[in-house]
Amino acid sequence: MTDMTENRGGETETAAVRRSSLAKHSGGNAGSRGRTTIADGVVEKIAGLAARDVDGVHAMGSGLSRTFGAMRDRVPGGQKSVSRGVKAEVGEVQAALDLEIVVEYGVSISDVARDVRENVITAVERMTGLEVVEVNIAVSDVKLPDEEEEEPERRIQ
Secondary structure, three states: OOOOOEOOOOOEHHHHHHHHHHHHHHOOOHHHOOOOOOOHHHHHHHHHHHHHOOOOEEEEOOHHHHHHHHHHHHOOOOOOOOOOOEEEEEOOOEEEEEEEEEEEOOOOHHHHHHHHHHHHHHHHHHHHOOEEEEEEEEEEEEEOOOOOOOOOOOOOO
16 A cells, blocks of 8 residues: 655645656757657758859759759649759768769869868758768769750759
């Protein structure tokens, strides 16, 4: 048999302890109650926009994906894929990214890759709170000045 004594308010000591315990667990910062998950596609869009914003990046993705993307963009109601050329693996607290880019002729590829990496890491970490552990960049092509445009990639101003 449990020994329950009454306190001044008429409630048993056991109930008072239970209520006190609940107050401790339900208190605290409201932002820490629950879990937030971020889909791979969200991180891919953020990274794609951040990479396209770097001077020297002509396009994202391989030639084949850009060709299919250009056809899809011409279809009425079709939307431009900002995540083209980006693959993200997102965990609970970290993300890793693979990007495929086309650079403009005459730019320093190592400088463009460094700038893309920095811009992507800054944007993803700021917007998601995830730690970006790596950004791998594959340069799949160089846009020559006299080459015909498959699809103009516009930077956000």
